[in-house]
Amino acid sequence: MGALREVKLYKTDAVVLRAINNRDVDQLLVLFSQEYGKMRVMAYGARKTTSRKRGAVQPLCFSRFLLHQGREIDSVSQCEGLEAFPELLIELSRLCYASYVVELVENSTIEGEASEIVFRLLLETLRQLGKNDAELVARAFALKLVTLAGYKPVLHSCASCHRSLIGREVGFSPAAGGILCMDCARNKPPDSFIRCNRGTVEILKLMLVWELSKLEQLKVDAGTRRELRTLLKAHIEYYLGYQCKTERFIEMLGGSSATLNNA
Numbered sequence: 122m123g124a125l126r127e128v129k130l131y132k133t134d135a136v137v138l139r140a141i142n143n144r145d146v147d148q149l150l151v152l153f154s155q156e157y158g159k160m161r162v163m164a165y166g167a168r169k170t171t172s173r174k175r176g177a178v179q180p181l182c183f184s185r186f187l188l189h190q191g192r193e194i195d196s197v198s199q200c201e202g203l204e205a206f207p208e209l210l211i212e213l214s215r216l217c218y219a220s221y222v223v224e225l226v227e228n229s230t231i232e233g234e235a236s237e238i239v240f241r242l243l244l245e246t247l248r249q250l251g252k253n254d255a256e257l258v259a260r261a262f263a264l265k266l267v268t269l270a271g272y273k274p275v276l277h278s279c280a281s282c283h284r285s286l287i288g289r290e291v292g293f294s295p296a297a298g299g300i301l302c303m304d305c306a307r308n309k310p311p312d313s314f315i316r317c318n319r320g321t322v323e324i325l326k327l328m329l330v331w332e333l334s335k336l337e338q339l340k341v342d343a344g345t346r347r348e349l350r351t352l353l354k355a356h357i358e359y360y361l362g363y364q365c366k367t368e369r370f371i372e373m374l375g376g377s378s379a380t381l382n383n384a
């Protein structure tokens with residue numbers, strides 16, 4: 122009589138970052154789990170119309186998984202949806218910013234490295250994206266995420282001479298670590314920094330410390346939104362070393378929430 126093979130099952134709560142079709146009916150899922158961080162698992166048969174897994178394996182779903190340990194890759198044994206965020210699926214702008222958020226999480230985290238704080242931030246961001254100013258929530262999320270990764274931009278004084286910022290205009294240089302006063306910026310090559318308004322820096326400072334739910338109190342004009350996008354994009358590209366595909370899509374559609382909703 123052969124020895125019975127032990128079946129190893131374990132449970133985890135996770136957000137589905139991405140679902141990639143595999144063969145006819147299977148899906149490879151990229152999850153961000155509370156207990157294990159980023160992970161890849163197979164959901165066999167998930168695309169069958171009769172599959173019980175279908176709902177809970179959709180991208181942006183927060184689900185509870187019972188996973189089966191495999192030799193090559195773990196697979197979904199059972200799953201149930203905990204939260205589905207339907208508001209994100211009915212408005213293009215909210216969906217775009219939610220895609221931006223999950224793309225940033227997938228590309229800035231290491232497989233198997235758990236982070237309770239990133240997990241909570243992700244979940245709260247998905248909740249707020251559905252009811253708050255989605256663009257500001259997504260920008261604040263990006264700023265908080267790069268800060269958690271250890272790349273907090275210097276915002277309270279000049280990153281080069283450390284003096285307080287004066288005047289309406291300042292520079293932003295990812296290589297210098299954040300904001301530059303115009304005296305320091307002028308000594309650098311013109312293409313090494315981005316000119317922006319001090320008002321934009323004030324918004325970034327609030328985004329860093331405020332809860333996401335509070336952001337709807339901010340009145341942010343289109344010009345400031347454009348600057349927030351440009352600054353954060355440059356900072357993320359410099360420190361995380363990759364170009365966000367969803368960001369390029371948002372730019373193509375015109376960027377602001379109003380334009381996206383009319384697209």
Ligand SMILES: [Zn+2]
Pocket residue numbers: 279280281282283284301302303304305306
């Ligand atoms: Zn300076």
